[in-house]
Amino acid sequence: MAVDAAREEKALRELTNRLVDRYGEEHSVERVEAVVGAVRQRFDGHKVRDFIPILIERIARRELTPVEAENSAEEANTVNSQAIPLGDNSNSASGHLFDTLDRLGVSRRTALVGAAAAVVAVVGVVAVIAVQQPDSAPVAAAPGGLTTVRGVVGSEKMAFFEDSRVADALARHGVKVEVDPAGSRQIATSVDLGKYDFAFPSSSAAAERIQRLKGVSGKYTPFSSPMAIATFRPIVDLLTAAGVVKPGPAPAFDIEKYLALAERGVQWDQLEGNTTYPVRKNVLVGTTDPRTSNSAAMYLAVTAYVANDNTIVRGGKAEDYAVSRISRLFTRQGYTENSTDGPFKEYLAGGMGQTPMVWIYEAQYVDAAVHNQLKPDMVLMYPSPTVVSQHTVVPLNDKGDTIGKLLSTDPELQRLAAEHGFRPNDVSLFTKVTAEHQVPVVPNLIDVVDPPNYDTLEHLLDGVAKAFN
Template sequence: MAIDTVREEQAIRRLTDSLVESYTETHSAEQIETAIGSARQRFNGRPVREFVPIFIERIVRKELQPEPADTPAERVVTVSATADGPRVDLTTRLRQSPLNNKRSLALLGGAAAVVALLVVALVARQPDPAPAAAPDAGLTTVRGVVGSEKMAFFEDPRVVAALARHGLKAEVEPAGSRQIASIDLANHSFAFPSSAPAAERIQRARNVATKYTPFASPMAIATFRPIADLLTAAGVVRPGPVPTFDVARYLELVSRNTEWAHLPDNTTYPVRKNILVSTTDPRTSNSAAMYLAIAGFVANDNAVVQGAEAEQRVLPIVSRLFTGQGYAENSSAGPFQEYLAAGMGPTPLVMIYEAQFVEAAVQGQLKPDMVLTYPSPTVLSTHTLVPLDESGDRLGRLLSTDAELQRLAAEHGFRTGDAAQFARVSAENKVPVPAELIDVVDTPTFETSERLLDGVTHSFN
């Protein structure tokens, strides 16, 4: 399968500009470009490219962070005998006052000598240890492709340990949920897209009847307090304990090509671009397909789109929501990371999964003016695992039934079968969320969704 790098090149250019601006005081543009090029080489030959710019940014930012000022330190050496043999702990402790370097080295040298003598004496009295087992010995590797918003969950060391206790090691790679159906899954044990329609497409292609739905997340719109205030005055955002986003009023503004600068008394964001929610690419990503389902329902006089007549009626309306955006990324991780890093300038409104916002709060990534609103109506994205072999089936059952894995899913922002877990996580991290989802509508059938998405795709041309 040929790899289309046009979008990746665009994303790399944007990333380069962003990093040069962020680190201009400490690194030259040439140094930053070299770091980006070096990081990019690590992903040469990888067939799934959508997340390469995100991974490159993480690598380069880590490399470019200024080193902490040199702080004198001392080594504290602790030697103890245990039933399993000698234990030597070497820890570094920062001191508040400087040490004489020669004196420090002498002390460390003496300590090291004492440690060596003690270890030799203790080891001589211990029986030969048994050979250490390989870290993954006895584990069954289960490979899968998942929606990008679940990568942090599978990379969580606590999740890795919980799966290992059940004899599994999950190896996952990210992809846009709709794109997963077109990836070669021959060497995979499961596919884990972010909605039932995307999973249904995979089930049909692979002739699989079984599926698991371990958790879910409603669609939401992330914005900023100044933007929310502007849209409140415009009748789009309805304030309250949990702010809502009136999709019908929003579509009215879009139909008139309303720009931010057109809003009365707008001094906080008077830019000359249309009011549009930023989304992913509807051709590859589930979150954009969910956005299309919401807008289609409202454009169809508050009814699920069904039949050729309804499809043709709503297509001109919903297509404008995408064609006016310009470049769109292939998965939900991209626009949300830009929202977190770049602020309201490029992304005043972004369609996300509720779980992404809650997870960012847990990780301390949110800034005080970041606001979560809920489309009225919204749709529920049911994360659905399709097992492709026996080990994938084991994983699906575990994620759906194991109490620890369900608790960890809630800590990553997902709603599980135990509503109290999600409520606790959101309350502890001060994220206002609805306890119960009421204004939720159904998505169109698989066939209707595909025809609508195909229609939007044609509109790009």
């Protein structure tokens, strides 16, 4: 970041903090930040930046305090009426200009150092704002209304897009986003993408498939989420005794030991000392349908890696061997849903009886914790190894590209993504959320594997699909 840009960002952070302190009892922090962000956009494209933070603060105060609105408008008009030629050395004219700058919070020393071009820019910008931004205009209003952008997204992101704060943040950039949910593999294989501006699957593999299909090179990865297992304390205790789970604040679920247990067809009531969950069902992690859902594809990627002697699967022989070992993990489950939203809601509502272990995105569990939806005996386990799902925006046109950029760079949208459990580009935002809500997560996952390439993953999925028949 250039020195001038860094200085401006620092000034904006400081003025925002001042406004929060000043108006904290009248407006929420989000409201103040939204006003500052909206006012800042009015100065986009102006090359001379010397006085921009000062003007932003003055106009933001006008928006936040009706009484100050009249004064700010009057000062803006005064600047416009007292603009003088740069060659005019009249002391009285200069005095009028400096008086006006003083009222705007610009010291005479700053004005002199800022150079004549900066003064001209300030006068011009304030005059434009005075004419174009009447006091009654709402901050979030977009000239000409909002541009509607349509997308198809993995179901685990629906709560994020349905959040009114997300809608407000997007509206400040002049867009309204409408989304439809679908399984990520469905998005990549069977959804009609012709009616959408962007696709937002939950994995880089699905995104790669869409890019190939639509001839698109660009993509954005605004946030990610490792795969995890939602379970219950009695299940953790049982599997700890069986040697499958390593206990801790965030228990580790050993995929290799689990695979050995599942291959032997061990049932819950056969576990030694099991008095808390003695049911005649196979010890299995519940997933979605691998033929439609990315989360199940990520489960397949992890288990195939372990089944292939802890090596990424490559080549037909390795694919066949892995499928022969892991297909029963899916076929023995019975009915499975198309996306993770369904089984996780069942986990939250149904309890241990129906869903003792569910393969989910970490984000779903964190989001539920933030919104007080968890019961005391619910636990988040991390598979060992696990895989990180890269939530990837594939823009299908210019409007979709705008959404990809905003989701990746807008500070408010990144913060809200963290509140919905995702790990944004600035991981500290996620760490802050989990600490505030006391969610036991692993902040820096080490035991992570890469999924196979798109073609190999498709071959594995096809092999598992055949096993259902």
